[in-house]
Amino acid sequence: MLPPYWVRRLVLLPLMLLISVAAVLTAPATLLLAALVSLLVPRQHGRVLRITVLVIGYLAAEGVALVVLGYLWLACGFGRRVREPKHERQHYVCVRAFLRWIFWLVNHVLHVQVRLEGPELEAYRDKPLIVFCRHAGPGDSFLLVHALMDWYDREPRIVLKDTMQWDPAIDIVLNRLPTRFIRSGAPGKATVDPEKGPDAEQQIGELARRLDGNDALVLFPEGGNFTARRRARAIAKLRRRGLTAEAAKAEAMRHVLPPRPGGVLAVLDNAPEADVVWVAHTGTDHLLTVADVWDALPTEVDVKMRWWQVPAGSVPEGREPRIAWLYEWWQQIDEWITHNRVEEDQREAA
Known part of the structure; x- marks a missing residue:
């Protein structure tokens, strides 16, 4: 609390x-x-x-x-x-x-090294951006914000859990900048949950308005870090709500949590002029606990990030098409992670 x-x-x-x-x-x-x-x-x-x-x-x-x-x-x-x-x-x-x-x-x-794949800086210049990123491994939110600010010269607007305000520096600086701290639920629940009513989505939508050419709104659609237990709970929750098609899609994705559409829809509705950037990363997603990090030391960590850019005009219209589109991209992100983790395992075995 x-x-x-x-x-x-x-x-x-x-x-x-x-x-x-x-x-x-x-x-x-x-x-x-x-x-x-x-x-x-x-x-x-x-x-x-x-x-x-x-x-x-x-x-x-x-x-x-x-x-x-x-x-x-x-x-x-x-x-x-x-x-x-x-x-x-x-x-x-x-x-x-x-x-x-x-x-x-x-x-x-x-000895952590980060490699980026995707469009060059010129592809993003003078365009408002909406950035949807997977959430897994220690510090990936810091890494994403660092990449946006240092490599792409962006001023990010961030949606994150209110518990981040336990850190005084983060608390002070982000409360002075365009940010939305969303109240956390019980452990394992997503930050943005449509069942909690419109408040969180309304806050996120307000944050997405009036983006300018060097802004980037950052949202993690999963609402929390990936773990196998959270994945199982999220799929079970979809089934309890009668969303059997979404549950089946989520079961087919091995390395991501099913995305929560509420916040994504709120952002897309309120920033129709912005390009959408999807971000996947792998390299630290096996480090889920402090014990995992401790056991991994000392080691060289190669973090790979993949960015895909979708022009604003290519974003589908309507709630259901956008939810389907979100799941399609999440499937693509999962496939990219699977491919790159196979390559990592092969390099370690060699």
Whole structure:
């Protein structure tokens, strides 16, 4: 459960600042201890040292981000002019710098490399975009936003779970930018669920309006990270609702959850001028838990992302055709993942 606003500002924010400062000041001793543990404890393979470097690096970036966000709050008249384009752009620059540091750290400590396939930058230039991406593996939402900002020079509008606001820097900066935090349901349920009524869909639709040429609205139609258990529950739920055709399609897809159409339809209805971009990725989708990540270290991770662009004029009209179209694309994404995971397994076996 997310704490109220005043707790997040008066308790979590200063607590995170204190933790960040402490992490930086004690970094030499902490890193020395982690290095000794990695050397003396059998079969650690440097795991403790790598994780320690990541944690300290993230906490340092969090502390710097909070200080910068405090300065930006003062610069925009104690928050009064935060929605003006100039100040909004400054906040996007802050997010871009934060993500650049995080991905530099991940690349060098965990040896994660990202390869992109799809249209070049010119294909997207000066066009509003709607980005629908699969959701699987640790940090894929950060990776997608980083790609949009750093490689495609976009200002993303993001739909995400309200629990992300536990992180003070994310909480502050995204509440100053065009974002919709959707209240989370019980574990395993999708963020956007048509059964919860029109509220979530209405919020998402409002976020999609008036996209300009460097905007990109980001939505994860599955509503949560893929796991086999969530897939089984989602298929069973479709059957209980009498959606037998959708359940059959979902059963044929092995690596994705059945997409939730409510949010997708709300976005398409409110941004008819935007091109649609579908994004698939693979490489970290087998890392579902902290234990999986720990067991995988140290390793080189090759993350592959595939982008498909559909012009606005090619998006079908009407609710049912659009739902069918969504499932067709989700099937294509699943097939792409299957093909690339077979190639990965073959390379590892060789």
